[in-house]
Amino acid sequence: MTDQERSQRFQDTMLPHLHAAYNLARWLTRSDGDAQDVVQEAYLRAFRYFDAFHGHDGRSWLLAIVRNTYYSGAKQHEHELREVQFDEDHLSADEIAEIHAHFGGDNDPAAILQRGDESRRVHRALERVPTAFREVLILRELEDLSYREIADIAGIPVGTVMSRLARGRKLLAAYLLEREACHGL
Structure with a gap:
């Protein structure tokens, strides 16, 4: 060649x-x-x-x-x-349901603007997630890679990918709830 x-x-x-x-x-x-x-x-x-x-x-x-x-x-x-510790019991099922309900919406202009604000809040919260969890969140949620592809990229077992993804999602949700509680949103 x-x-x-x-x-x-x-x-x-x-x-x-x-x-x-x-x-x-x-x-x-x-x-x-x-x-x-x-x-x-x-x-x-x-x-x-x-x-x-x-x-x-x-x-x-x-x-x-x-x-x-x-x-x-x-x-x-x-x-x-360094290895990151996370209390998996930090969020209740009700808190997770509240996050899902909060981030729903329709297509009216006010809702679209609000979703833009929410997107910025999600990005700020995602930046707080430790790197080990953030990278699997990015690869799965934004790049839409399979667990196997993420495992190959990160050089970790698929089970670890799933664990980090679950913990990363919980951390992200916790940061979103924390910010919401602090700002009375």
């Missing part, structure tokens, strides 16, 4: 996933500039090792590189990487 053919194959396979790569990097780093740096480094690594890629869909492979790039440069964020 010529260099031009390799370059074209890389572009065809990896560039469609630029948004997903940036999205994951942005949520991991919590910074636009740092996310851009992580994505740039990840794409350089992906290009360098592209001959080792033998799949058809490069998204999972690329997202694993983005994740590894973030963690390899995250020594300054080591406090986030």
